Amino acid sequence: MPEGQERPSKTPSWKQAVVFLSLGRLLKTRKGNPRIVGISSSCLGCPCTKEFGIPSVIVVVKFLLSLFFLKASATGYLLESTVCGADRLTYASYSGGHWFSVNEDAVDRDEFCRLLEFHQENGCTFAKKFYAIYCGENISSDKLRINAGRKILETQSAKDSCVNDRNSPSCIIKANVAVLGMFAICCAFLFQCVYRKRKEAATHSVISKDEHSMDYGSSSEVIPASEKILGSPLRVPGSPYRVPPSPSRFSMSPKTSVIGSLHLSMSQVMKATRSFSPSMQIGEGGFGTVYKAQLEDGRVVAVKRAKREHFESLQNEFRSEVELLSKIDHRSLVRLLGYLEKGNERLIITEHVPNGTLRDHLDGQRGDLDFNQRLEIAIDVSHGLAYLHLYSEKQIIHRDVKSSNILLTDNLRAKVADFGFARLGSSDMDKTHISTKVKGTVGYLDPEYMRTYQLTAKSDVYSFGILLLEIMTGRRPVEQKRPVDERVTLRWAFKKLNEGKVWDLVDPRMGERVDHDILSRIFSLAFECAAPIRANRPDMKTVGEQLWAIRVDNLKTVRRTQ
Numbered sequence: 001m002p003e004g005q006e007r008p009s010k011t012p013s014w015k016q017a018v019v020f021l022s023l024g025r026l027l028k029t030r031k032g033n034p035r036i037v038g039i040s041s042s043c044l045g046c047p048c049t050k051e052f053g054i055p056s057v058i059v060v061v062k063f064l065l066s067l068f069f070l071k072a073s074a075t076g077y078l079l080e081s082t083v084c085g086a087d088r089l090t091y092a093s094y095s096g097g098h099w100f101s102v103n104e105d106a107v108d109r110d111e112f113c114r115l116l117e118f119h120q121e122n123g124c125t126f127a128k129k130f131y132a133i134y135c136g137e138n139i140s141s142d143k144l145r146i147n148a149g150r151k152i153l154e155t156q157s158a159k160d161s162c163v164n165d166r167n168s169p170s171c172i173i174k175a176n177v178a179v180l181g182m183f184a185i186c187c188a189f190l191f192q193c194v195y196r197k198r199k200e201a202a203t204h205s206v207i208s209k210d211e212h213s214m215d216y217g218s219s220s221e222v223i224p225a226s227e228k229i230l231g232s233p234l235r236v237p238g239s240p241y242r243v244p245p246s247p248s249r250f251s252m253s254p255k256t257s258v259i260g261s262l263h264l265s266m267s268q269v270m271k272a273t274r275s276f277s278p279s280m281q282i283g284e285g286g287f288g289t290v291y292k293a294q295l296e297d298g299r300v301v302a303v304k305r306a307k308r309e310h311f312e313s314l315q316n317e318f319r320s321e322v323e324l325l326s327k328i329d330h331r332s333l334v335r336l337l338g339y340l341e342k343g344n345e346r347l348i349i350t351e352h353v354p355n356g357t358l359r360d361h362l363d364g365q366r367g368d369l370d371f372n373q374r375l376e377i378a379i380d381v382s383h384g385l386a387y388l389h390l391y392s393e394k395q396i397i398h399r400d401v402k403s404s405n406i407l408l409t410d411n412l413r414a415k416v417a418d419f420g421f422a423r424l425g426s427s428d429m430d431k432t433h434i435s436t437k438v439k440g441t442v443g444y445l446d447p448e449y450m451r452t453y454q455l456t457a458k459s460d461v462y463s464f465g466i467l468l469l470e471i472m473t474g475r476r477p478v479e480q481k482r483p484v485d486e487r488v489t490l491r492w493a494f495k496k497l498n499e500g501k502v503w504d505l506v507d508p509r510m511g512e513r514v515d516h517d518i519l520s521r522i523f524s525l526a527f528e529c530a531a532p533i534r535a536n537r538p539d540m541k542t543v544g545e546q547l548w549a550i551r552v553d554n555l556k557t558v559r560r561t562q
């Protein structure tokens, strides 16, 4: 640590720590401006934007309690908090010193500043001038103290007697007025939420009632355009990390329905799967069982058979999009051939891809992948996504890009599968995003989408960044069994890259030494894709081009060294 720089001068007392932690937790639910002055509006925004329920009330109550506690324990605190990538950075300055934390774990200033520097490079900004004041080189303790003091003065009036004397009458009055004001706003907001929820429930019951007497063809008339393809028949919660789809609003009719380019009857499917024989079973997912089917003309297809308990979560608005998805023909995308409903059967028929998932390969279940194979897989996936985003008839956002949704052919060509969460991008050229409920798999989910509910193609770019890290490190996005500081692969990899330990990042299964520069470029690209702010992420076309350029340079390097 450079001389003259001040370490956090004092460890906060338990009381102070509780205040910080409760505020930190509260800030976790906030959207938008991370400064504490924004808490009132954004905290109050969360109960309504998510499902309103007991947890929301608990959050508000916790917040009020924390306000009381804060008032009772000390005044004059300055607290900043923001989310950058997978990290929540929190800083507090109080009368006797400073407190820095990352994901609610206290860290020293050096570590905090290092992390902050990384995130700033990735476009995530903390409080204005914070870095220069607290993390700048060669700042004497005095200057730091003066700056820290100025920082407080910037946000609090110099005349604010609470900083100096928290028991002064004016301070107590101000604090009480603030708490009462907050309480009144919370009550008003909760009332509004409950009212809105009731109104929604009333509307919902009307729709459900109508649905029973409604033909499929007319069902889309009652679905707002922006809600299309939400929670489709291809997708139900599988793993515990999966964010579950919303409950069904539509009941399914028992009549037969065949859509897509491949029109099979139920008896043809039964014959092709040998009556869903276990010997034809190739996989099991959250939605149902997947079978291999041998058609009479010799073609082999995959048939996904929904589990009965998931019929309720099937939403038939997906059907209107099947026709569009089934028209997509790209070698890096698993072709959707059809969707069949009959009686108690719901079947999705897709192209069969014979060599398992990318995750199986990374786990070594089907032999180990070398560097070139991994790079080719990443390139294939980037091309598939670029096609969905830029070249298909309408923009399609996949929303569930992850290693278990990448299937491999015998030649190790990759195909993106599982369009269950997929939805159309905005057709309105002036609109940059669509607002929708958050769907996807935890670990791959774009933090900006989670915060704002605004979906753009850049959310797939974020997931791709996480996937690229997974391809090169072999690690899952979250590795629960590892030590705490290694659990989130993005954070662990970022730290290693910053320390210049790029070799440590490479999957030991790769078993070959890859050029340092080539590896650094791939990891940097992965971090760029997983930038916390979507504006800083490249589009998939650019990603594909960059990966291709890395491939070309790698071949040159290999030839040179041979």
Ligand SMILES: Nc1ncnc2c1ncn2[C@@H]1O[C@H](COP(=O)(O)OP(=O)(O)OP(=O)(O)O)[C@@H](O)[C@H]1O
Pocket: 235, 236, 237, 238, 239, 282, 283, 284, 285, 286, 287, 288, 289, 290, 302, 304, 334, 350, 351, 352, 353, 354, 356, 357, 404, 405, 407, 417, 418
């Ligand atoms: N088109 C296909 N061709 C070959 N195998 C497939 C195909 N689709 C799925 N599989 C196999 O079936 C398994 C289950 O697939 P499915 O898409 O139902 O579940 P998942 O994606 O693993 O889980 P979840 O849907 O819960 O995310 C896959 O892991 C894969 O091995």
